[in-house]
Amino acid sequence: MKLKVFIVLLSFMTLGFSQSITGEANILEFSNNKLIYKGNVKLIRGSSVLKADEVIIILDKDSKPVKIIAKGKVKVIENSRKSYADYVEYDIKKDVIYMKGNAKIVEGSRILEADEIFLYRKENRLTAKGITKRVRTVYVEEEK
Secondary structure, three states: OOHHHHHHHHHHHHHHOOOOEEEEOEEEEEOOOOOEEEEEEEEOOOOOOEEEEEEEEEEOOOOEEEEEEEEEEEEEEEEEEEEEEEEEEEEEOOOOEEEEEEEEEEEEEEEEEEEEEEEEEEOOOOEEEEOOOOOEOOOOOOOO
16 A cells, blocks of 8 residues: 555656645545645645645546645745635646635735635636625736
């Protein structure tokens, strides 16, 4: 079992992405083509960092990641962008990120807050929905 988990982790880090991924957590489980990180999870890929209470990585039959689910105090740092939510789901093949529960994206002086945010990365667009509260944006114009 330990060898299989190591092989899955190795293939996940080398075949699934062009960059290696470092994962840290209090607990790591492998079951039914899922890697489950629990407790103070931190995943690092290049300059991107994902922190959460729990992260589930769903693998296909070739042990390549197809979906990443992060739960509990999720924080993602990508360059100058910081994103926060209670729950984040990333469909790798579709390149779509779904954020819900206190969803917030901060990039410089720009802020977007909503109950749900859908990021369609291939199309370079997003949709934000307010369910319990209205969508809120803050944008500061730069002086010319």
